[in-house]
Amino acid sequence: MHEMSLALALVGLVEERARGEGAARVLTVGVAVGRLGHVEPEALAFCLDGAARGTLVEGARFAIEERPGRAWCFDCAAEVGLDRRGAPCPGCGGHMLRVAGGEELRVTTMEIA
Numbered sequence: 830m831h832e833m834s835l836a837l838a839l840v841g842l843v844e845e846r847a848r849g850e851g852a853a854r855v856l857t858v859g860v861a862v863g864r865l866g867h868v869e870p871e872a873l874a875f876c877l878d879g880a881a882r883g884t885l886v887e888g889a890r891f892a893i894e895e896r897p898g899r900a901w902c903f904d905c906a907a908e909v910g911l912d913r914r915g916a917p918c919p920g921c922g923g924h925m926l927r928v929a930g931g932e933e934l935r936v937t938t939m940e941i942a
């Protein structure tokens with residue numbers, strides 16, 4: 830399950846940042862997950878709880894925020910929204926698309942105590 834390795838990496842990053850700021854523990858962590866990435870938000874949330882165990886991040890609330898996908902449609906010559914990878918252009922139904930955003934996985938906010 831690759832969400833687990835991503836979760837471990839995210840928790841490691843958050844813990845390092847929290848430690849750098851002298852935090853005793855981490856209360857909330859905001860995570861942005863792009864819809865066109867390869868991460869299942871529910872699986873990620875589950876893995877984050879597990880990955881946080883025994884770290885400064887244990888017990889933190891993970892606020893996972895899904896980011897919409899964006900793509901450039903060559904037929905419409907415009908940027909369009911995309912719900913999932915492989916979906917057709919919502920404007921013309923075509924597949925001449927190049928993903929332009931919505932693949933990210935990153936920590937956006939962090940609240941420490």
Ligand SMILES: [Zn+2]
Binds near residue numbers: 918919
């Ligand atoms: Zn189009």
